[in-house]
Amino acid sequence: MRAVVIEGAGGPEVLTVREVPAPVPAAGEVLVDVVAAGLNRADVQQRRGLYPPPAGASDVPGLEVSGHVADPGDSGFAVGDAVVALLAGGGYAEQVAVPAGQVVPAPSGVGLVEAAALPETAATVWSNLVLQAGLAAGDHVLIHGASGGIGLMAIQVGLALGAVPHVTAGSTAKLDVARSLGVDSLINYRDQDFVAEVVAATDGHGADVILDVVGAAYLARNIEALATGGRLVVIGLQGGARAELDLAALMGKRASVAGTTLRSRPVTEKTAIMRAVQENVWPLVASGAVRPFVDRTFPLAEVADAHTYFDSGEHTGKILLTLA
Known part of the structure; x- marks a missing residue:
């Protein structure tokens, strides 16, 4: 699969897209075909060498995605379900394996690409x-x-x-x-x-x-x-x-x-937070009281350009990477 690799600490130029082995979901994980991934400041800090991923997390950056379930495991999801997920890493890729508790149905009221702007911010x-x-x-x-x-x-x-x-x-x-x-x-x-x-x-x-x-x-x-x-x-x-x-x-x-930080919290805490988001924030999204603000989208191959734009400080709202 294609994924973003950080070649070394530095500017956007250290980000490259390569073929890497696809993730194999462990027990209790869901495999997601990624449609879009949100870009967050934590990704920029990781790129700069200032914020390494937690132990056991993927070295691929990316803390939130939207997509379709490819392998539900025993999560209760079905293949093809539209979902969003909160990650400790791995989102800038065609597939990501996520603890099932950090995956929730995509909210109604927004498109699946736009929905990638929601998990990290809402949580x-x-x-x-x-x-x-x-x-x-x-x-x-x-x-x-x-x-x-x-x-x-x-x-x-x-x-x-x-x-x-x-x-x-x-x-x-x-x-x-x-x-x-x-x-x-x-x-x-x-x-x-x-x-x-x-x-x-x-x-x-x-x-x-x-x-x-x-x-x-x-x-x-x-x-x-x-x-x-x-x-x-x-x-x-x-x-x-x-x-x-x-x-x-x-x-x-x-x-x-x-x-507080979110990325390094244990799965049990992230699960509780995502359940609270699903229960309390998703109805607000469905009603239109809350909506994602997407400034620009970039295809995965233009990840360096996306980070350059983020670093400029000119954006308002979220920047997304798309993998359609």
């Missing part, structure tokens, strides 16, 4: 905003990086739950996408202080929940922006991994900070 958002931070109706939620796949999913899920989103992005055009979803509190981080903007927009209350992809560079300001009893969830380290934490400020607000 990340639901597990962090809802299961971790307990986002509820009426909460003010600050979403950093609002124009990315996770940010746009977080906005839609937050609105569907009755929360009030406040979002940051680096350009008017990217903020306009959030505006089109019904967000009123729009913050351009290049020329606005997100702490002051959120505090003003909430009449001094602050953010009950913050979903952060930046990390160290925003830690102190995120704590400042939190409401009393607020919850900060850090899911990315684009702004570094080390920073000082003012424990007095944290304690004074009776606030909490959590850091």
